[in-house]
Amino acid sequence: MTTPATPAKGLDGIIAASTRISDVKGDIGELIYCGYNINELAGKVTYEEVVHLLHHGHLPNHKQLAELKTTLAGFRELPQGVINIIKEFPKNAPPMHAIRTAVSALGCFDTTCDDDSMDAQRRKALRLIAQIPIATAYFHRSRQGKSILPPDPSLGEAANFLYLVDGEKPPAEKESTMDLCYVLHADHGMNASTFSARVTIATLSDMYSAITTAIGTLKGPLHGGANEGVIKMLQEIGSLEHVDAWVADALANKKKIMGIGHRIYKVLDPRAPHLKRMAQVLSAKLGEPKWIQMSERIAELMLTKKNLHANVDFYSATVYYSLGIPTDLFTPIFAIARTSGWTAHVLEQLADNRLIRPQSAYIGPVGLKVTPIEQR
Numbered sequence: 001m002t003t004p005a006t007p008a009k010g011l012d013g014i015i016a017a018s019t020r021i022s023d024v025k026g027d028i029g030e031l032i033y034c035g036y037n038i039n040e041l042a043g044k045v046t047y048e049e050v051v052h053l054l055h056h057g058h059l060p061n062h063k064q065l066a067e068l069k070t071t072l073a074g075f076r077e078l079p080q081g082v083i084n085i086i087k088e089f090p091k092n093a094p095p096m097h098a099i100r101t102a103v104s105a106l107g108c109f110d111t112t113c114d115d116d117s118m119d120a121q122r123r124k125a126l127r128l129i130a131q132i133p134i135a136t137a138y139f140h141r142s143r144q145g146k147s148i149l150p151p152d153p154s155l156g157e158a159a160n161f162l163y164l165v166d167g168e169k170p171p172a173e174k175e176s177t178m179d180l181c182y183v184l185h186a187d188h189g190m191n192a193s194t195f196s197a198r199v200t201i202a203t204l205s206d207m208y209s210a211i212t213t214a215i216g217t218l219k220g221p222l223h224g225g226a227n228e229g230v231i232k233m234l235q236e237i238g239s240l241e242h243v244d245a246w247v248a249d250a251l252a253n254k255k256k257i258m259g260i261g262h263r264i265y266k267v268l269d270p271r272a273p274h275l276k277r278m279a280q281v282l283s284a285k286l287g288e289p290k291w292i293q294m295s296e297r298i299a300e301l302m303l304t305k306k307n308l309h310a311n312v313d314f315y316s317a318t319v320y321y322s323l324g325i326p327t328d329l330f331t332p333i334f335a336i337a338r339t340s341g342w343t344a345h346v347l348e349q350l351a352d353n354r355l356i357r358p359q360s361a362y363i364g365p366v367g368l369k370v371t372p373i374e375q376r
Contacts, residue, residue, distance in 0.1 A: 007361045016190055016356070017198065021054055021344050024189035026264035031271065033187060034058070042274050047157055047182035047337070048072070051129060054187055054344040055122070068126075073153035075130035076160070078138065079109040083148070086135060091143040095136065095332045096219040100212055102135035103128065107208030114206060121350060124207040125343035132211075132339050133157065136332045137164035158182055161336065165325070174323055177278055178333075181316060184271045185334050187341025189264070193217040193224070194338075194345050201346045202356040214342045215335050221258075224334040229258035230317035231327050234294050243297045251305065259314030260302045268309045275315035282322035291318045 008014050023032040031038040033050065034057050041050065045059065052060040052068050060068060078086075082105045089098050106128070107113045112120050138148045141164070149164050158179040162170040170178070188194070197214040201207070218224035237246045250257055262269055276292075283292040295318055299310040320330050 011358075016195060017349070019190070019345065019348060020057060021348060022187040022189050022341065024264050026262070026266050029265055029267040029270050031188065038184065038270050038274075042180060042183055042271075045183065047179050047186065047340075050183050050186045051126075051340045054340050055125070055347065069156065071126055072130045072157060073151070073160075075127040076134050076151040076153075078131055078134055079106070081109055082106055082135070083138060086139050087142050089139060089142070093139075093143075094219075095139060095328050096215065096225075096335070098139040099132060099136050099332055099335060100215040100219070102139070103132060103208060103215060104212045106131060106135075107206060107212075110208070113208060116204070116206075116350075118347070118350065121207060121347060125347060128207065128211055128343060129339050130157075133161040133336045134164065136329070136336060137161055140165055140326070140329060141167075161333075165329075177282070177319065177323065180274065180278065181319065181333065182337040184274060184312065185316075185337035187338070187344065191223070192220075194342060197342045198345055198349045199356045201349050202353055204353070207343070207346060210346045211339065211342055214338070218335055218338065219331065224331045224338075226258050226311075227313035227317045227320070227330045227334065228327055230295075230313055231291075231321050231330070233258050234291055234317070237294060240290055240293050240297060243294055244301065247298060247301045247305075257298065257302060259311055259317065260298070260306075261308040262311045265309065265311065269311040271312040272310050272315055275312065275319055276310075279315045279318040279322065282319060286322055288322070291321060 021034060024030075025032070033041060034053050036053070036059075041053075045053075048069055049059055049065060051072075052058075052064060082102060085105050086098065086102055089101070110124065110127070112124065115121075134151060141148045146167070149167065151160055152163055152169070155163055155169070156175070156179065158181075159170055159175040162174060162178055193214040196217040197210040200213040201210040221229055237243055247257065249255075276295075279292045279295070283289045295310075295314060299314065302308045302310075316334075317330060320333065321327070325333070
């Protein structure tokens with residue numbers, strides 16, 4: 001009799017695919033995009049350059065970058081039907097619900113949705129990278145009762161999103177900060193949302209379904225929703241002098257401390273130092289240092305007491321908050337940036353596809369007999 005294999009809970013340690021897109025080396029704290037360490041890319045390339053890198057495997061030259069920017073700017077306009085749907089969403093709907101539904105609606109209005117040629121798939125990928133920020137900004141403006149603005153083709157992806165949210169063009173520092181956040185969030189190996197996107201497209205579904213799946217997965221507080229939880233935690237603590245007692249109580253009651261620890265990284269998340277520096281700079285300029293001070297103390301305590309490091313969500317929350325971005329847009333911004341990685345993985349899956357169909361270990365009863373309903 002064959003002994004059944006022991007299931008890996010949460011697929012822990014299971015290699016689900018080969019990829020050339022990104023690699024997460026959790027034991028040494030490295031993140032690699034197509035051969036480039038994230039520390040080599042951060043601050044040296046723009047988000048658009050990273051989009052090209054993830055989709056083509058190499059950084060663009062001037063001509064390729066200009067063509068990509070033109071293409072993305074040309075894809076930003078939403079169908080009027082999708083705009084109408086966004087305007088009808090309840091004003092109190094969570095933004096992740098709104099953009100998930102908007103992406104699904106975009107598939108209904110794209111006449112090439114079921115065109116499975118690779119050229120069409122690449123166009124749909126770039127269209128989603130361009131349109132998801134627009135849908136997010138339009139929902140935010142609509143729920144505030146404000147008019148929506150046409151995208152500005154002269155602005156890059158980060159700047160245009162901020163412009164549509166704020167109603168004014170962002171200063172250079174705000175734009176560069178958001179652009180760097182996009183770069184840091186663009187991809188991250190076989191994370192839960194990327195895996196879910198690849199599972200969906202592996203059935204030969206469509207690009208919109210795959211990205212809708214990914215957004216739904218990212219929404220969870222154990223994935224992308226963690227950054228929103230960080231700022232709520234800081235607000236609950238209130239001030240630096242309350243941190244030690246709050247952390248002690250949280251540990252005693254086995255309460256999860258958001259933004260601390262990571263499923264893969266056993267050492268410091270390599271993205272965290274970049275965000276920490278941005279948070280320090282922004283806090284100093286705004287004259288509101290308590291958020292970063294509280295964050296640093298929590299990180300210190302958790303490293304000392306539990307040997308757990310801060311992750312990317314821990315400091316991105318302070319960065320976004322310092323930029324004046326509403327808390328419930330933190331995770332949508334994550335989705336905006338990650339669409340570049342999701343679509344790259346979808347394209348890679350399609351290029352060498354096999355249906356993803358794992359097995360399960362059945363642990364239920366066997367041999368049961370039906371009792372007539374009158375006797376149950």
